[in-house]
Amino acid sequence: MFKQLSLLLLVVQLIARSTAVVKFENLNYELNKDFMHGNIFIKSQNDKYSFGADVEMTKKIEGSVIVTPVLQHLVKDEYHTMLNIDLDTCKVDPLMSENSIVRTIAKESTKFVNFSLMCPYNPGRYLLNDFTLDSESPLLKLIPNGKYKMQLSATHYPTPDSSPIPLFKYSIDFELFHGKS
Ligand SMILES: *[C@@H]1O[C@H](CO)[C@@H](O)[C@H](O)[C@H]1NC(C)=O
Numbered sequence: 001m002f003k004q005l006s007l008l009l010l011v012v013q014l015i016a017r018s019t020a021v022v023k024f025e026n027l028n029y030e031l032n033k034d035f036m037h038g039n040i041f042i043k044s045q046n047d048k049y050s051f052g053a054d055v056e057m058t059k060k061i062e063g064s065v066i067v068t069p070v071l072q073h074l075v076k077d078e079y080h081t082m083l084n085i086d087l088d089t090c091k092v093d094p095l096m097s098e099n100s101i102v103r104t105i106a107k108e109s110t111k112f113v114n115f116s117l118m119c120p121y122n123p124g125r126y127l128l129n130d131f132t133l134d135s136e137s138p139l140l141k142l143i144p145n146g147k148y149k150m151q152l153s154a155t156h157y158p159t160p161d162s163s164p165i166p167l168f169k170y171s172i173d174f175e176l177f178h179g180k181s
Helices: 002-017 100-109
Strands: 022-031 036-045 048-057 064-075 078-084 124-131 146-157 165-176
Touching: 022 036, 022 048, 036 165, 064 100, 078 100, 100 124
Parallel strands: none
Antiparallel strands: 022 165, 036 048, 048 124, 064 078, 064 146, 146 165
């Protein structure tokens, strides 16, 4: 009886874990060809959406890199900004950010990337493998169900007084729909 119950619990957990809770769409991106080339893409399979990137960095990037995530929530046809912050990834690891949304997205991302989020960024192949969110994701505790626009841009300053060099930017829409809430 106990064995059956724990088996049942395991099955319920596995189902809950694999429940799709996010849908990605409207991806736009630009890469600075002097530093990198590659693809950023959305995949969908059996209603399960994921987001990926396969980018080859051709030059070492160090000095200062300002990464700016912007997260907007669509409420009654209007976008409300939930996050708009400059992160210097050569100074602070996004995993240590004081902002809990940044920290949580960074922590989720490390499960899907094969590189460090902190600079320096050495030449090589950078992969983001099928980033998705499941019903267990801690991000779901921080942001409610609904439609969002997420933008991420990165600007490089090789030296403190150099003029800004745009490295990349992308914008993606996503919808969260987790059962409980
Ligand atoms: C990431 O994985 C790719 C493919 O296996 C590999 O070529 C690349 O060197 C890896 N990148 C890093 C930073 O480890």
